[in-house]
Amino acid sequence: MKNFNNILKKALDKTHVVIEKFLSYSRENANQRTLIIVPVIVVVILIPYLVFIRPPSAFPAGELVEIPEGLSLSEIAELLEREQVVRSATLFRSAVYVFGRERNVKFGDYFFKEPRNAFIVARALSYGVYGLEPIRIRVSEGTMVREMASLFAVYLKRFDEERFLSEARPMEGYLFPDTYFFLPNADDRLVLRTLRQSFYSRTVELEEEISASGRSLEDIVINAVFLYSLGRTTFELTSADLASDSPYNTYRVRGLPPTPIGSPSFDSLRAAVTPIKSDYLYYLADRNNVTHFSETYEKHVEKKRLYLGG
Template identity: 35%
Template sequence: MNEFALESGQPAPRLDGMRRINFYLLGAVTFLVLCYFFFLSAPGNFPPGAVIRVEKGSSLRSVSAVLKKEHIIRSRVAFESLVIILGGEKRIVSADYLFENKLPVWEVALRIRWGKHFMAPVSVTIPEGFDVKQIGDTFASKLTNFNKARFLLKAESKEGYLFPDTYFFLTDADEDDVLRSMTDNFNKKIVSLSGEIASSGKTEKDIIIMSSIIEREAKGNIDREVISGILWKRLKIGMPLQADAAPETYKTKGLPEAPISNPGILSIKAAIYPKSSPYLYYLHDKNGNIHYAKSFSEHEQNILKYLK
């Protein structure tokens, strides 16, 4: 022990060292607390429930500027540094992001980096037989970024090839996202039927055109195959299709040049597998029930009986 320290009443050097360590620790803790408060914690005026849109092609700096402006983060430097550490500088996921409560900057960075937007997807159901205009109307009422005019322009050549189904989109989805999803869905469905279409002796185009008519003409699953058989028979004998769903088929022979609607899988299969019958005519009464006829005179009787 240091005799001078004992005789003079001075504390041992080791005590001075402990005090210095405690001082530095306190300083470090204070520094970290201040860093957290000024850089890492949520701003005091953080708006709970805020929805922030990150546009496609947004840069990290532009995103951090928006987050700073909307009081989601305190420090752009802290946010950008964390995103870079997470490897997301050039992988910003575009979406509408919901910030339901106050979040520290690292949680915000994680969400933006991995696309954890916490927004419930929008469910949109397209019934079988809808044409592109009806599809456009439906999506325009559901998606804020959906441009109906651009959709109709791009979808004009895709009539018949947009598969009717229930789709789920993020709120920022646009007409290109819709077209891509519906076209991809159609391609997946039709690939599984390619062998059956080839065996039918008809082209895919003719099958889709016919199924688009069947979709509009039939009222039930049983009707589809019988109506398919009747329509293919009319083509075979050189008779106009005379389908109410396609008025031009009363004036010209053969199939229309393009599909008139977007058929579902049942109508496509009905076009591939028509059911043979002795009938050449059919109509639906006011209750939707179908009535067949072998000759035109029988068909006229059905018209007088069920439609007059």
């Protein structure tokens, strides 16, 4: 805090008073005075030091602490005090001087998993111990863009959910589902670029097969399902859902949806490029998410009654 020097001065003044009292009490024995006074001085000086070296109660554990490039040591110290990283800017500066790094504090993003005292914070900034460790984030097959936005926003502090949605919607279906590792300071644009690059780096393996199939990559990615048009992931469909005017409602609109949806896995893409030949024309998923296929509409209706009660 800014009043740290004043508090320390008052502590030293009180020390002086205590010393005077002990001096008058033990004036006859110099050795006795020394043995008593020195510990008292040390204790009185250490008390405010120990109080102010402790991390603040509002320490931003689990959050990014940004140290902009170009700031002086004093400006960095004031920033850390303001952000509740340290209790005293003065004490922080003193700790940096102890490390002899007052002219070489490292700028950038710092991440503390738990509250740290001023001495440890000073050491981290003195030597560039950023504390950034990759976060494991799993994007499952079939995940839609809006679900991705919510997922990444939970883990990444600089992830702009609205901007991601705006920029990623045209790429629906072209963001590859996989396990990703991002640093805590990754933003939405880095995430989008990574998912996009991952998709094309994987589908390049299918180029020859796609070319031989006579279809485009977009044709392969497009998948006709209701859930996208409804804006939810429930499997409960109503009569109103089936009557929807959405261009993705393949009960009313012939052919495939106008754009790709969801996030198909590599195996799904490969299966779409080289589908297994069969006589099946209909399929449905039961309440346990098991898919049942039928060759005729009559069999399909029977399975619908059997597995869905409809």
